[in-house]
Amino acid sequence: MSIYQYxxxxxxxxxxxxxxxVVYHANYFTYFEIARTETLRSLGKTYRDLEASGCxxxxxxxxxxxxxxxxxxxxxxxxxxxxxxxxxxxxxxYEVYRGEELLAVGKTVLxxxxxxxxxIRLPQWLAPQDAQN
Amino acid sequence: MSIYQYxxxxxxxxxxxxxxxVVYHANYFTYFEIARTETLRSLGKTYRDLEASGCxxxxxxxxxxxxxxxxxxxxxxxxxxxxxxxxxxxxxxYEVYRGEELLAVGKTVLxxxxxxxxxIRLPQWLAPQDAQN
Amino acid sequence: MSIYQYxxxxxxxxxxxxxxxVVYHANYFTYFEIARTETLRSLGKTYRDLEASGCxxxxxxxxxxxxxxxxxxxxxxxxxxxxxxxxxxxxxxYEVYRGEELLAVGKTVLxxxxxxxxxIRLPQWLAPQDAQN
Amino acid sequence: MSIYQYxxxxxxxxxxxxxxxVVYHANYFTYFEIARTETLRSLGKTYRDLEASGCxxxxxxxxxxxxxxxxxxxxxxxxxxxxxxxxxxxxxxYEVYRGEELLAVGKTVLxxxxxxxxxIRLPQWLAPQDAQN
Numbered sequence: 305m306s307i308y309q310y311x312x313x314x315x316x317x318x319x320x321x322x323x324x325x326v327v328y329h330a331n332y333f334t335y336f337e338i339a340r341t342e343t344l345r346s347l348g349k350t351y352r353d354l355e356a357s358g359c360x361x362x363x364x365x366x367x368x369x370x371x372x373x374x375x376x377x378x379x380x381x382x383x384x385x386x387x388x389x390x391x392x393x394x395x396x397x398y399e400v401y402r403g404e405e406l407l408a409v410g411k412t413v414l415x416x417x418x419x420x421x422x423x424i425r426l427p428q429w430l431a432p433q434d435a436q437n
Numbered sequence: 438m439s440i441y442q443y444x445x446x447x448x449x450x451x452x453x454x455x456x457x458x459v460v461y462h463a464n465y466f467t468y469f470e471i472a473r474t475e476t477l478r479s480l481g482k483t484y485r486d487l488e489a490s491g492c493x494x495x496x497x498x499x500x501x502x503x504x505x506x507x508x509x510x511x512x513x514x515x516x517x518x519x520x521x522x523x524x525x526x527x528x529x530x531y532e533v534y535r536g537e538e539l540l541a542v543g544k545t546v547l548x549x550x551x552x553x554x555x556x557i558r559l560p561q562w563l564a565p566q567d568a569q570n
Numbered sequence: 571m572s573i574y575q576y577x578x579x580x581x582x583x584x585x586x587x588x589x590x591x592v593v594y595h596a597n598y599f600t601y602f603e604i605a606r607t608e609t610l611r612s613l614g615k616t617y618r619d620l621e622a623s624g625c626x627x628x629x630x631x632x633x634x635x636x637x638x639x640x641x642x643x644x645x646x647x648x649x650x651x652x653x654x655x656x657x658x659x660x661x662x663x664y665e666v667y668r669g670e671e672l673l674a675v676g677k678t679v680l681x682x683x684x685x686x687x688x689x690i691r692l693p694q695w696l697a698p699q700d701a702q703n
Numbered sequence: 704m705s706i707y708q709y710x711x712x713x714x715x716x717x718x719x720x721x722x723x724x725v726v727y728h729a730n731y732f733t734y735f736e737i738a739r740t741e742t743l744r745s746l747g748k749t750y751r752d753l754e755a756s757g758c759x760x761x762x763x764x765x766x767x768x769x770x771x772x773x774x775x776x777x778x779x780x781x782x783x784x785x786x787x788x789x790x791x792x793x794x795x796x797y798e799v800y801r802g803e804e805l806l807a808v809g810k811t812v813l814x815x816x817x818x819x820x821x822x823i824r825l826p827q828w829l830a831p832q833d834a835q836n
Contacts, residue, residue, distance in 0.1 A: 318607070318617075319600045319729060321722040323775055328718050329496040330470075333463035334585045341584070341643075351584075352643040363462040367500035373554070376722055377607070377618040421506070451740070451750075452596065452733045454589040456642055461585050467718045474717070474776075484717075485776040509589055510740075510751040595762040596732035603729075629728040633766035639820075687772070 307386040310343040316378045326373030333366055336398045336410050339382035343396075349429070359427060361394070361414040368398075368410035378402050389432065391425050392416055440519040443476040449511045459506030466499055469531045469543050472515035476529075482562070492560060494527070494547040501531075501543035511535050522565065524558050525549050573652040576609040582644045592639030599632055602664045602676050605648035609662075615695070625693060627660070627680040634664075634676035644668050655698065657691050658682055706785040709742040715777045725772030732765055735797045735809050738781035742795075748828070758826060760793070760813040767797075767809035777801050788831065790824050791815055 314335055322328040341351050354361070374380050381401045388395040398410040416426045425431065447468055455461040474484050487494070507513050514534045521528040531543040549559045558564065580601055588594040607617050620627070640646050647667045654661040664676040682692045691697065713734055721727040740750050753760070773779050780800045787794040797809040815825045824830065 315604075317600065318603055318721055319727050322717055323720040323722065323724045324493060324495070325722045329499060330463045330466035330718060333466065334583065337463075337584055338581075350643060360457060362457070362506075363503055365500070365502050366462060367498070369498050370496055373495075377616060448737075450733065451588055451736055452594050455584055456587040456589065456591045458589045463585065467716065470718065471714075471716055483776060510749060590759060590761070595765060596729045596736075599729035599732065626723060628723070628772075629769055631766070631768050632728060633764070635764050636762055639761075 307389060308343070308347070309383060309385045310339075310346045311381050311383050312339045312342040313379055313381050314338060316374050316376055316380060318376055321376045324373075326375055329368070329370060332368050332370070332400065332408055332410060335380070335382050335400065336366070336368075336384075336396070336412060339384045339398060340396055340412075343384040343386070354427070354430075357427065358418055359424060360417050360419065362417050362421075363412055364393070364415045365413040366410070367412075368408055370408050372402075372405060372407045374400065374402060374407050380407065389426070389430065391431050392423055394426070394430075440522065441476070441480070442516060442518045443472075443479045444514050444516050445472045445475040446512055446514050447471060449507050449509055449513060451509055454509045457506075459508055462501070462503060465501050465503070465533065465541055465543060466545075468513070468515050468533065469499070469501075469517075469529070469545060472517045472531060473529055473545075476517040476519070487560070487563075490560065491551055492557060493550050493552065495550050495554075496545055497526070497548045498546040499543070500545075501541055503541050505535075505538060505540045507533065507535060507540050513540065522559070522563065524564050525556055527559070527563075573655060574609070574613070575649060575651045576605075576612045577647050577649050578605045578608040579645055579647050580604060582640050582642055582646060584642055587642050590639075592641055595634070595636055598634050598636070598666065598674055598676060599678075601646070601648050601666065602632070602634075602650075602662070602678060605650045605664060606662055606678075609650040609652070620693070620696075623693065624684055625690060626683050626685065628683050628687075629678055630659070630681045631679040632676070633678075634674055636674050638668075638671060638673045640666065640668060640673050646673065655692070655696065657697050658689055660692070660696075706788060707742070707746070708782060708784045709738075709745045710780050710782050711738045711741040712778055712780050713737060715773050715775055715779060717775055720775045723772075725774055728767070728769055731767050731769070731799065731807055731809060732811075734779070734781050734799065735765070735767075735783075735795070735811060738783045738797060739795055739811075742783040742785070753826070753829075756826065757817055758823060759816050759818065761816050761820075762811055763792070763814045764812040765809070766811075767807055769807050771801075771804060771806045773799065773801060773806050779806065788825070788829065790830050791822055793825070793829075 383399040385397040400408040516532040518530040533541040649665040651663040666674040782798040784796040799807040
């Protein structure tokens with residue numbers, strides 16, 4: 305189920321390539337993080353403000369399947385799909401495209417914590433009142 | 438099933454932390470890659486030589502569950518567990534420890550390709566003769 | 571002397587911060603590289619094509635003075651100033667701004683090499699015919 | 704003038720290479736930071752403790768001349784040379800070697816600040832009593 309989705313474009317940096325001539329795989333997880341930040345911004349909110357309000361989103365689980373390599377200077381599109389929001393967790397799915405070509409598919413589970421790392425509730429504007437735990 | 442396992446220690450770098458004061462999550466995938474490189478070295482082989490021989494190992498799938506954050510200057514141990522080797526793929530599991538504390542658990546699936554990205558067989562010294570496809 | 575200059579905006583990524591809560595200093599050199607890539611693009615050329623033609627630009631020297639820290643989610647402007655082009659070298663200067671605030675000033679010297687790392691001449695469209703060595 | 708010097712070995716990571724098949728230049732600044740951390744450790748102190756005591760060392764200036772490229776899996780030696788310590792600043796020089804081969808030479812100027820970014824005095828064990836400002 306998709307609650308919301310948003311496409312964000314990223315230009316592949318030289319620094320992100322490795323000697324195989326493609327994007328080093330771990331960078332896709334950074335791409336995912338950028339894409340969900342921009343997804344939040346598209347909703348009129350920023351993750352910066354969320355942190356300033358004392359709510360930190362930490363990654364509990366992250367995974368990615370790599371289909372085809374992204375290359376230097378590619379303008380890739382990262383589609384962020386908000387799949388599930390509970391009172392304390394958010395699940396995102398990601399699809400990375402170069403044009404029509406699907407390069408990678410990923411998933412993350414984020415948890416809300418306070419500045420001491422204790423699990424807290426997501427702010428009300430983010431978690432629906434009738435969300436499951 | 439564990440075919441082989443090896444522990445490698447990594448000192449967390451300042452560069453690897455983020456403003457939450459912990460290791461940025463994507464860096465664990467880099468740690469996994471370092472740890473499997475050292476696992477190969479512990480067997481008297483190097484990934485550098487493997488590439489020089491025309492065999493490149495690309496990451497098909499990677500995942501990680503984050504339990505507790507690693508911090509700057511921590512001396513963490515990455516345990517690499519070789520779980521499965523077929524003619525064309527290798528599956529590794531990883532456990533990241535700070536002392537006795539389990540910080541993260543990960544998994545990767547690697548495929549062997551040639552310099553054009555075509556799937557090839559793993560060299561015989563790496564894949565058992567009776568390996569499944 | 572400025573031959574050409576170009577402003578490029580970069581959004582600071584979470585991954586680029588460190589536990590001091592600011593952008594880790596080494597990332598500015600990556601910002602410089604992105605900015606000169608976009609400077610080239612603004613002239614209708616791409617560094618990707620330059621490499622495809624057999625001309626690689628390697629960094630001979632890089633320096634940066636850090637005035638004020640950039641922070642997460644800042645939209646910074648990197649001004650790239652092409653200061654000098656000879657037959658084999660390019661000197662850039664960089665100024666990093668957050669709004670009107672000057673955050674950092676940098677400089678790089680790039681040399682043109684072939685795929686074997688041998689010094690070569692810059693292509694004619696890049697180096698003026700009357701350039702000094 | 705060298706007040707103290709220390710050699711630290713670093714194994715080049717795959718993640719640190721770029722599509723030119725060498726270490727991406729910005730990573731040398733990370734190497735410098737690791738090397739000065741280990742230099743401090745060789746003196747029985749840690750930068751972690753320094754931060755815990757409320758003294759943060761920020762990079763004011765960094766530069767590097769790149770002579771020859773380091774490559775994947777190289778075991779490089781970073782020689783850190785403490786050149787000058789005043790009440791508020793530390794100047795380091797760095798030499799990066801692969802065996803006898805000099806690959807790069809760098810320099811940094813660090814300043815001591817408190818958690819609000821205000822310039823403070825270095826702790827007495829680090830700055831000589833007769834140090835100049």
